[in-house]
Amino acid sequence: MSATPLPPLMQPPAPPGADSAAALPPPPGTDMTGICFRDQLWLNTYPLDRNLVFDYFALSPFYDITCNNESLRSRQIHPLDMSQLTKMTGTEYLLTDVMEPHLFVIRKQRRENPEKSTAMLAYYILDGSIYQAPQLCNVFASRISRAMHHISKAFTAASSKLEKIGNVETESDAAASESKTQKEAIDMKELKRIDHILSSLKRRLPAAPPPPPFPEGYVPPASEQEKAPDDKLSSEALPTQVDPIIDQGPAKRPRFQ
Missing domain, CATH: 1.20.5 (Single alpha-helices involved in coiled-coils or other helix-helix interfaces)
Incomplete structure (x- = not known):
């Protein structure tokens, strides 16, 4: 017995204009520094130089299709023709620095008259990768x-x-x-x-014996003579003892005539 197939789930109807909005690229914002764009197929097909670099930049989400450059492209005029851009007012892109084929710097600015323009943002193409400069x-x-x-x-x-x-x-x-x-x-x-x-x-x-007396004729130095009187009294009070070795009288020497 075969199972009966279930009917497909009904999808909610899309809001009006959703298909057209999804088809269009998101509008370029003021801060897109976290985005990097690179089209390797285009780089393998066309050379990246000052003549074709703007066509490559126009493929990125950084490009504003309401700029004056897009108006020139629609009239089959080169989008970087300064003789035509200076005659217009509004948003435009300008190629400022070129180091072929590695580095290209594009500046976005608002032109008020042929002599006055205000810089808005800057973009650079480094080896085929497009970034927004902070x-x-x-x-x-x-x-x-x-x-x-x-x-x-x-x-x-x-x-x-x-x-x-x-x-x-x-x-x-x-x-x-x-x-x-x-x-x-x-x-x-x-x-x-x-x-x-x-x-x-x-x-x-036992107690220490008293010191021996000075020999006869010995004169103590000045430091010993300046001692306190108590020391003299104590020394005089002691009995005089004769050392049999030291006290032997004057030396007897032979006299030669």
């Missing part, structure tokens, strides 16, 4: 935004490194203070231990 204010805004991004990134990296350095310094200071405390505690223990040893040795050893 406006100067957009270039400055992009450069400033990029610079601010890098500056903000640099400050973020610097602040993170400073935080790490502060944490390391805090940890090192804490470790240094702890080691210093431990070192001081160890030094105090050693100091008490040495004092205890010295005091025990002092108790075991």
Whole structure:
């Protein structure tokens, strides 16, 4: 038994004028810098030079069909003929710079009289690819935004490194203070231990004997003569002792006649 085919789904009716609007290319806007146009078939068929470059540009969505150049094309006149464009008013395209066959610069401008025109936009054809040149204010805004991004990134990296350095310094200071405390505690223990040893040795050893007296005829230096009177009294109070080795009287030398 064969299945009964389902009827096709009914599509909603298209609004009036939708087919004609879809057939026409979108109108060129003021900001189309994100669009790139390239027709490789046309480039393989025709050479890209100053005579045919405008015909190639007319295929792109950047082209405004209401310009004066299109009016000249409809009358079989070259669209870049300046002798004819200066006699007209309105929007027009002008070929400003040429480096065949790689670079072509086209400027869109509004002409008010044969001597006065106002630039609107600029387009360039680079190796067959058509781009819209960004406006100067957009270039400055992009450069400033990029610079601010890098500056903000640099400050973020610097602040993170400073935080790490502060944490390391805090940890090192804490470790240094702890080691210093431990070192001081160890030094105090050693100091008490040495004092205890010295005091025990002092108790075991007898008192030191008094110093020997000066030999007869010895004159002490000036520094010793300027001592306090207490020192003199203490030295005089001590009993005089004679050293049998040092005090042996004047030397006896033979006299030769």
